[in-house]
Amino acid sequence: xRQFIVxxxxxxxxxxxxxxxxIFTIVRLTGDPALLMAEPGxxxxxxxxxxxxxxxxxxxxxxxxxxxxxxxTGELGKSFNYRLPVSELYFxxxxxxxxxxxxxxxxxxxxxIPAGIISAVRVNSLWDNLGKIIALLGLSIPGFxxxxxxxxxxxxxxxxxxxxxxxxxxxxxMPAIALGWYFSASLLRLTRSSMLEVMRSEYIKLxxxxxxPETVVIAMHAFKNALIPVFTLAGVNLVVMVNAAVIxxxxxxxxxxxxxxxxxxxxxxxxxxxxxxxxxxxxxxxVNLLVDVLYAFIDPRIRLTR
Amino acid sequence: xxxxxxxRLLVTVLIVALVGGAIAVAAATxxxxxxxxxxxxxxxxxxxxxxxxRWLDPQEHDGTATTDNFTTAIHDALIKNQGxxxxxxxALAERFEFAQDAxxxxxxxxxxxxxxxxxxxxxxxxxxxxxxxxxxxADVLKGQTQRxxxxxDRTIRFxxxxxxxxxxxxxxxxxxxxxxxxxxxKYYQQVGPDGFKQKPIGAGPYKLVRQEPGAKLExxxxxxxxxxxxxxxxxxxxxxxxxxxxxxxxxxxxxIIYFVPGELIGRVKANAKLMLxxxxxxxxxxxxxxxxxPKNPFHDxxxxxxxxxxxxxxxxxxxxxxxxxxxxxxxxNNDVQxxxxxxxxxxxLGRAKQLMSEAGYPxxxxxxxLTPAPAYYSRGERIIAQLRDIGIRTKLQVMERGIxxxxxxxxxxxxxxxxxILNGARIGGSxxxxxxxxxxxxxxxxxxxxxxxxxxxxxxHYEKSINPDERQKLAEEVQRGxxxxxxxVPVFRHAFVNAIGPRIAAERWQDVFQTITTGYAxxxxxxxLRDK
Numbered sequence: 001x002r003q004f005i006v007x008x009x010x011x012x013x014x015x016x017x018x019x020x021x022x023i024f025t026i027v028r029l030t031g032d033p034a035l036l037m038a039e040p041g042x043x044x045x046x047x048x049x050x051x052x053x054x055x056x057x058x059x060x061x062x063x064x065x066x067x068x069x070x071x072x073t074g075e076l077g078k079s080f081n082y083r084l085p086v087s088e089l090y091f092x093x094x095x096x097x098x099x100x101x102x103x104x105x106x107x108x109x110x111x112x113i114p115a116g117i118i119s120a121v122r123v124n125s126l127w128d129n130l131g132k133i134i135a136l137l138g139l140s141i142p143g144f145x146x147x148x149x150x151x152x153x154x155x156x157x158x159x160x161x162x163x164x165x166x167x168x169x170x171x172x173x174m175p176a177i178a179l180g181w182y183f184s185a186s187l188l189r190l191t192r193s194s195m196l197e198v199m200r201s202e203y204i205k206l207x208x209x210x211x212x213p214e215t216v217v218i219a220m221h222a223f224k225n226a227l228i229p230v231f232t233l234a235g236v237n238l239v240v241m242v243n244a245a246v247i248x249x250x251x252x253x254x255x256x257x258x259x260x261x262x263x264x265x266x267x268x269x270x271x272x273x274x275x276x277x278x279x280x281x282x283x284x285x286x287v288n289l290l291v292d293v294l295y296a297f298i299d300p301r302i303r304l305t306r
Numbered sequence: 307x308x309x310x311x312x313x314r315l316l317v318t319v320l321i322v323a324l325v326g327g328a329i330a331v332a333a334a335t336x337x338x339x340x341x342x343x344x345x346x347x348x349x350x351x352x353x354x355x356x357x358x359x360r361w362l363d364p365q366e367h368d369g370t371a372t373t374d375n376f377t378t379a380i381h382d383a384l385i386k387n388q389g390x391x392x393x394x395x396x397a398l399a400e401r402f403e404f405a406q407d408a409x410x411x412x413x414x415x416x417x418x419x420x421x422x423x424x425x426x427x428x429x430x431x432x433x434x435x436x437x438x439x440x441x442x443x444a445d446v447l448k449g450q451t452q453r454x455x456x457x458x459d460r461t462i463r464f465x466x467x468x469x470x471x472x473x474x475x476x477x478x479x480x481x482x483x484x485x486x487x488x489x490x491x492k493y494y495q496q497v498g499p500d501g502f503k504q505k506p507i508g509a510g511p512y513k514l515v516r517q518e519p520g521a522k523l524e525x526x527x528x529x530x531x532x533x534x535x536x537x538x539x540x541x542x543x544x545x546x547x548x549x550x551x552x553x554x555x556x557x558x559x560x561x562i563i564y565f566v567p568g569e570l571i572g573r574v575k576a577n578a579k580l581m582l583x584x585x586x587x588x589x590x591x592x593x594x595x596x597x598x599x600p601k602n603p604f605h606d607x608x609x610x611x612x613x614x615x616x617x618x619x620x621x622x623x624x625x626x627x628x629x630x631x632x633x634x635x636x637x638x639n640n641d642v643q644x645x646x647x648x649x650x651x652x653x654x655l656g657r658a659k660q661l662m663s664e665a666g667y668p669x670x671x672x673x674x675x676l677t678p679a680p681a682y683y684s685r686g687e688r689i690i691a692q693l694r695d696i697g698i699r700t701k702l703q704v705m706e707r708g709i710x711x712x713x714x715x716x717x718x719x720x721x722x723x724x725x726x727i728l729n730g731a732r733i734g735g736s737x738x739x740x741x742x743x744x745x746x747x748x749x750x751x752x753x754x755x756x757x758x759x760x761x762x763x764x765x766x767h768y769e770k771s772i773n774p775d776e777r778q779k780l781a782e783e784v785q786r787g788x789x790x791x792x793x794x795v796p797v798f799r800h801a802f803v804n805a806i807g808p809r810i811a812a813e814r815w816q817d818v819f820q821t822i823t824t825g826y827a828x829x830x831x832x833x834x835l836r837d838k
Contacts, residue, residue, distance in 0.1 A: 031709055031712060032712065035711055035712055035715075037368070046445075081358045081359065081360065081520075082358070082359040082360075082503075082519045082520065083359055083360060083499070083500040083503050083504075084359070084500075084504070084519060089519060089520075092518070092519070148547075148549050148550075151549065151550060151553045152549075152553065155553055155557055156553050156556050156557060159557060162557075162559060163550055163553040163554050163557055163559055164545060164550050164553075164554065164559075165522075165543060165559075250546045250547055251547045251549075251550055252550065253521075253543065253544065253545040253546070253547070253550060255518055255520070255521035255522070259356075259520075259521075259546075260520065262546075263356040263520055266355075266356070267356075267358065
């Protein structure tokens with residue numbers, strides 16, 4: 001078990017290293033940030049001054065080492081645009097993103113799991129078809145469109161909810177629905193297929209042969225086992241929602257991490273983009289590592305076969 | 307009926323006393339009113355992109371128009387562009403004198419002006435601001451300045467190396483340079499440039515109370531400002547999505563919104579409570595890289611003129627700016643010094659085809675690319691469709707904004723073959739900034755794409771001249787030279803369409819957007835809320 005965990009941690013470190021190299025290279029391929037920081041049409045010597053000021057005139061390997069040093073010190077570099085440590089900006093926005101992602105996750109679980117179970121239990125019925133339609137709509141309706149429709153209906157026409165920004169609980173409703181909607185659909189589909197698979201297994205047949213009531217079979221035996229992959233996906237979704245809800249955060253002017261990333265890309269703020277992506281990678285890899293270790297604890301076959 | 311002289315005298319004295327009294331009362335009331343304006347209420351501005359913290363520090367002014375919105379709220383300048391005044395509206399300086407030989411400028415500070423921390427604005431602050439300034443045009447200003455003399459506690463003089471005619475223009479235009487926007491020397495040195503950007507202190511009508519970097523600024527009226535400030539709380543919130551901004555206005559969550567996208571203009575127009583504010587903004591024109599090359603079809607003036615005849619400028623304005631822009635003849639905005647007015651170019655397809663035939667292209671020709679300034683790609687599509695009518699066939703090339711400017715600044719090698727660029731700009735100050743940036747051979751954006759020696763020689767003469775009349779004459783000659791020869795083909799001046807909500811007291815949009823040199827709503831202190 002110890003060897004398994006050590007190996008997993010090593011894999012994670014390698015993955016983070018590759019991620020850091022990739023994002024470092026990609027942002028530099030987007031162009032020269034000095035052009036956006038200096039006045040339009042700045043002279044070559046002005047551009048050179050800006051590059052020197054921000055260390056952009058140094059060779060890429062030196063810049064990369066500096067970037068990694070900043071990662072290890074936890075500062076993540078200094079934003080070109082905000083003149084603040086990226087970590088400070090990140091942690092200022094993190095509570096907003098967590099708040100939004102948690103509520104969106106709750107919505108996606110509350111919609112996706114019950115609808116998935118009903119679809120699986122009443123397979124090929126009207127309920128199942130309704131579930132399929134919800135899943136199809138969830139996966140095909142873009143979040144930005146849904147967000148704008150919500151604003152139009154609930155803010156402009158009905159005047160029930162504020163259009164955008166942060167504040168009390170009412171500010172959270174529309175962005176959380178728009179964000180959670182897509183994830184509800186994916187959870188619905190996974191719950192349905194996972195439940196169908198479990199319902200066909202031998203132990204469920206045995207439970208039924210024993211004469212257990214159908215509700216007990218579903219709730220006590222099928223549901224618990226079908227839920228493992230669903231919660232795994234929900235965990236990964238949560239991390240994605242925290243770090244990459246770019247469109248929803250832009251539409252609802254929600255000051256979260258996704259918007260921070262968007263602003264960084266827009267302004268070619270290399271340290272900001274690198275920092276946010278590395279933090280997102282760290283979270284996703286961390287969650288996956290945790291899930292792998294938990295699986296290995298629960299199921300000994302996993303640690304033996306890998 | 308006869309009256310005694312005493313009676314007449316008495317009546318006269320009474321009338322004089324009554325009228326005099328009434329005048330005195332009215333004058334006293336008016337004076338008291340202006341003196342005791344108590345700022346009240348809250349006004350929210352929905353800003354259209356994110357809010358970059360660096361915009362709060364005029365010492366690092368990037369030379370664009372974007373920073374004005376923030377600079378004019380938090381900071382103040384000695385002289386500035388305001389209303390219809392291009393650059394010399396007295397602000398922190400109650401007056402200034404520019405020497406007749408243009409070798410010095412003297413400013414007298416207004417009595418009692420203060421920074422938000424209560425410290426007085428002193429000549430030492432002005433000197434520090436200028437000497438420490440490192441933003442746009444810093445090299446020009448410092449290169450031409452020999453010394454700064456503090457005459458007394460309210461007077462400061464800038465002495466130049468030689469005649470420096472453009473000094474007031476550069477110094478006093480908010481979207482050209484930040485050197486005239488005074489920062490408190492002691493505080494700036496104490497907190498450093500980065501600290502200053504987080505908690506800027508200025509002498510402007512609003513002081514910063516709180517900042518959420520990138521997302522929101524909370525400002526409060528500075529009651530010691532030398533002009534009355536009418537609104538107590540001023541919130542600037544970044545809302546990048548246009549539809550959300552319009553929804554905020556419809557719901558009274560915002561009072562002013564910037565940049566209503568074309569597809570939403572109709573929705574705002576249809577709402578009787580809202581008011582559109584189509585501020586005329588940048589000009590758009592077509593340029594033909596390598597036109598000096600005889601092998602290039604655009605070398606022939608007749609081809610360039612044919613292009614001009616083929617462009618449907620009114621349709622462009624209608625489609626791209628809801629008809630709220632302006633079709634005008636010059637490619638240089640008329641809100642800068644020495645810009646000339648030029649009649650609208652007509653559309654005449656018959657004449658265009660005839661010119662193409664005369665030039666030897668009766669069936670037109672292929673152009674490798676037409677590249678519009680990002681992200682105005684639909685404008686490029688329209689031009690392509692219109693040019694097809696006279697046989698000029700081309701394709702749209704799109705590129706990211708940074709790359710576009712990088713290519714412009716790299717010169718002709720980045721624009722091989724036959725190319726058309728649909729360019730646009732809004733540059734403040736003087737016509738010379740436009741010419742130098744976009745047309746001059748070796749200019750910062752034009753590089754070697756066009757080299758018209760005759761006009762460049764005149765421009766050089768203009769730069770060296772210290773005679774204002776001669777400069778104006780040369781400026782006009784150069785602009786005429788470009789337009790008469792169709793070196794650039796002007797398209798239209800687009801509108802930066804903003805909107806105003808019902809809480810703002812305004813009869814017409816110009817009451818809020820008073821300053822003609824900007825698309826923003828300053829002077830902020832003049833904006834009033836309606837009484838409930």
